[in-house]
Amino acid sequence: MRTNSQLINKMIEFRRHIHRFPELSFHEVRTAQYIKSIFKSEGIKVLDFGTHESFISIVEGAQDGKTFGLRAELDALPIREETGLEFSSTNENVMHACGHDMHMAIAMGVTLTLFSQRENLKGRFIAIFQSGEELLPGGAQAITQTNLFNELKPDAMFGIHMLPELEAGKIGLCAGRYMASGDEIYITVKGKGGHAALPHLLVDPVVCSSEIILNLQTIVSRKSPALIPTVLSFGKILANGATNIIPDEVHIEGTFRTMDEEWRGKAHQLIHQTAGNVAKAHGAICEVDIRKGYPSVYNNPELTHQVETIAARVIGSNNVVKLEPRMTTDDFAYFSNMVPSVYFRVGAGYSKKENPQLHQNTFNPSEEAIEIGWDILVNIFTEMMR
16 A cells, blocks of 8 residues: 555656646547556546546445535637746647646545545545646536446546646635636628728728627626626737728637536527627628537535635645635636535645746646545545545
């Protein structure tokens, strides 16, 4: 049996190996094979979901009881790594810049620990290693629709994520609404282009697009329920004309984020309606394509309180931080919408040095976070599986 220090060193080894060989969403073949090989060498049961590279490991306790699940993401990002680490990515323009390598290492350590303690546990522990979190449509929804998941459906699910803004040694929690839903918006405004000096002969899609963007902002400022967080932002406008050329059409791309499914649906209708009405007033045509992304993440308040209590006992209450809701997304939401769930942050920042943010090419989380995440999760599961 490994000592805790041996296992911690092993988890760091796992993390560094995975970091060195990152793979993009839905193509995590080598990553999945590596983790499976570790588990199979220990005698841990592994099953495939049949959805890309996603798979599950299973630890059965000695007695019947509830089922508890932990999610870890397999995929990396299309980023060229610039950390200078000795275990930097060997795959050009692919990097674990969101901490998924840390999440996997922690989930592997938790699985190995619970497997070694299975004779003292009641119920079942499942670790879900999920393909494609970083790329729509994500991998979680497909997992929840499989027979395997529904046969082993957990009574509670847990997810973690690194947070470089939070110092290593701490964790962060937010009960209730925590992360937003996220939808991609694509708008094409079609007019009649021509010479910029003769606008009276044209239907200017540039001016029309500008007015559409401004009018759409009133959906947030005047239509959104005041107590529901909402963001509507546009980050790409392509007119492709010239100083003296008005183009025939303009392409606009943006994102819509919120934390309420009923309002989300209504807002989609308002986006279509507002954009269409403005275009009609200009004599233009407007095509709106809203691609639904992940729903919002909801942390079960009672379960969150349990995690907070356990974490305070493990690392001290002063190291358990209450977080505010945030407008980023994660397809862990599909699990949290099905069963009571908690998604919490593990501090990965350094106290006396710069902390690059998630998705930056210099992101380098403190490996101290591995031990903290592992310790808290092991305590959560062993307490709930007594």
